[in-house]
Amino acid sequence: MEKLEVKALNHHFGFTEILKNINFTLQKGQVLSIVGPSGGGKTTLLHLCADILDVQEGSVTNTFTSSAFAFQEARLLPWKNVIDNIALGLLARGDAKKESIAKAKEIALKFGLDEEDFTKFPKDLSGGMKQRVSFARALVLKPSLLFLDEPFSALDIGLKKELQSILIELIAKKEISILFITHDLMEAIRLSDTMLLLQADPGHIVKEFDFDKLHKERDDKYVYAKSAEILQDEEIIHTFELELK
Amino acid sequence: MIINIITDIIRFMKFILKIIKDFPAYLWSGWGAIASILLFIAFWDMGNQIYGDLVLPSPLETFKTLLLMLQDESVLEEISITLYRASIGFGLSLAIGTSLGLIAGFFATASMMSRPIVTILVGMPPIAWIVLAMIWFGMGDETVIFTVTIASFPIIFVGALQGTRTLDGDLKDMAQSFKLPWHMRFFDVYFPHIFSYVFPAWVSGLGMAWKIVIMAELLATSTGIGASLGVARSQLDTPTALAIVVIMIGSLMFIEYIILEPIKREVELWRN
Numbered sequence: 001m002e003k004l005e006v007k008a009l010n011h012h013f014g015f016t017e018i019l020k021n022i023n024f025t026l027q028k029g030q031v032l033s034i035v036g037p038s039g040g041g042k043t044t045l046l047h048l049c050a051d052i053l054d055v056q057e058g059s060v061t062n063t064f065t066s067s068a069f070a071f072q073e074a075r076l077l078p079w080k081n082v083i084d085n086i087a088l089g090l091l092a093r094g095d096a097k098k099e100s101i102a103k104a105k106e107i108a109l110k111f112g113l114d115e116e117d118f119t120k121f122p123k124d125l126s127g128g129m130k131q132r133v134s135f136a137r138a139l140v141l142k143p144s145l146l147f148l149d150e151p152f153s154a155l156d157i158g159l160k161k162e163l164q165s166i167l168i169e170l171i172a173k174k175e176i177s178i179l180f181i182t183h184d185l186m187e188a189i190r191l192s193d194t195m196l197l198l199q200a201d202p203g204h205i206v207k208e209f210d211f212d213k214l215h216k217e218r219d220d221k222y223v224y225a226k227s228a229e230i231l232q233d234e235e236i237i238h239t240f241e242l243e244l245k
Numbered sequence: 246m247i248i249n250i251i252t253d254i255i256r257f258m259k260f261i262l263k264i265i266k267d268f269p270a271y272l273w274s275g276w277g278a279i280a281s282i283l284l285f286i287a288f289w290d291m292g293n294q295i296y297g298d299l300v301l302p303s304p305l306e307t308f309k310t311l312l313l314m315l316q317d318e319s320v321l322e323e324i325s326i327t328l329y330r331a332s333i334g335f336g337l338s339l340a341i342g343t344s345l346g347l348i349a350g351f352f353a354t355a356s357m358m359s360r361p362i363v364t365i366l367v368g369m370p371p372i373a374w375i376v377l378a379m380i381w382f383g384m385g386d387e388t389v390i391f392t393v394t395i396a397s398f399p400i401i402f403v404g405a406l407q408g409t410r411t412l413d414g415d416l417k418d419m420a421q422s423f424k425l426p427w428h429m430r431f432f433d434v435y436f437p438h439i440f441s442y443v444f445p446a447w448v449s450g451l452g453m454a455w456k457i458v459i460m461a462e463l464l465a466t467s468t469g470i471g472a473s474l475g476v477a478r479s480q481l482d483t484p485t486a487l488a489i490v491v492i493m494i495g496s497l498m499f500i501e502y503i504i505l506e507p508i509k510r511e512v513e514l515w516r517n
Contacts, residue, residue: 091429
């Protein structure tokens with residue numbers, strides 16, 4: 001069984017303790033979100049899981065056969081056009097160029113890009129388009145594990161819904177497992193099976209929330225109701241330092 | 246992977262073809278530049294009419310002298326000597342400057358240490374280098390080549406250093422997350438960025454080299470067009486002196502606008 005297992009993970013930058021004793025397991029087909037305030041070590045945790053940073057203490061065991069990463073900003077190569085950017089991961093994997101380009105074109109159309117956009121450089125794309133390309137670049141790999149670093153935070157509501165529904169489609173088919181971090185509770189409630197609350201200074205997990213309802217059945221009403229419920233939680237109030245008047 | 250490398254080579258050849266194909270359109274866009282050069286020549290002719298032939302020969306006379314000179318074997322010989330010195334000197338500073346700059350850029354300590362040294366090199370007037378080189382190497386090729394190399398070195402060095410220092414850490418993380426193999430990491434992530442800094446530095450280094458070679462020749466040798474300029478001065482042969490200046494500027498403009506600029510345009514299409 002594919003899984004991502006994090007055990008007794010600690011991390012320091014210099015003398016600053018960033019993460020302290022993090023433990024969780026992400027099973028195949030599961031969506032796990034980590035929420036917490038900005039600057040709480042979420043990104044560091046995700047980078048450790050995705051092998052972008054080296055683990056110092058504890059262990060991260062990733063047995064998923066493939067993985068991909070979508071960042072908060074699109075992080076496209078400015079000197080490559082849309083299609084070449086999307087095909088980057090495929091080429092890195094060693095796929096043939098022709099097939100990679102064909103696959104990239106196919107997924108670009110699916111993500112709402114037009115043929116005339118294919119040869120554009122990132123400088124000529126709007127922020128939303130860039131994020132579409134970034135998502136396409138990650139999902140064209142058909143990864144069994146997807147890492148998301150607040151990928152929706154800079155998008156308008158329409159595009160946010162569109163990209164989320166693409167993910168929900170994949171989740172429903174059990175084709176993908178997702179580890180994502182966000183500071184947006186509603187986003188976490190809409191997408192995840194399990195939500196971990198990460199408190200800052202140093203980052204440690206204080207609480208776990210589970211959402212059993214099927215993703216497709218989670219309408220706005222459910223999300224709002226759940227958010228309202230969770231916002232009453234002592235730990236949440238403490239973690240986000242919400243001052244309720 | 247071999248297939249991918251072959252397609253990369255084909256892509257590179259297509260790229261060269263595109264530069265050639267876009268070339269006529271680029272030339273056509275040069276009418277404005279030609280008009281301003283003609284205007285400059287008109288002012289030059291006005292200067293001639295005010296100050297007379299000895300001080301400022303007319304453009305017509307200058308170009309006539311130039312034409313005569315270009316038919317003269319010995320003048321062509323002088324030009325080729327100068328070209329040889331400039332290209333060796335520039336080639337050396339290109340190779341040394343680029344490689345040292347790249348290495349220094351990859352290590353924080355090295356780039357910190359090299360900054361004051363670069364300031365010294367940039368601040369040192371080329372004329373001082375010529376004097377030192379004359380003492381060290383005597384009057385000859387070495388002095389000229391040394392001066393050219395040392396004068397254009399810091400420009401190229403700084404370009405390469407900046408190129409590596411400013412590599413985007415976010416893109417490095419991205420490359421890491423997609424597990425790019427080393428050759429893709431280099432050619433697709435690092436190289437285009439570094440090249441966009443190094444190439445303009447090469448262009449300004451070349452301009453510097455071409456100016457310095459003339460000065461060094463004038464002061465330290467008896468051959469090359471720099472030395473011819475010195476001879477023209479001592480004989481008060483203003484038309485020849487001006488014709489030599491036209492050769493220098495003409496060749497620099499040719500290299501910059503006909504060869505380098507079209508390449509730069511294609512290479513930097515992705516820039517804002």
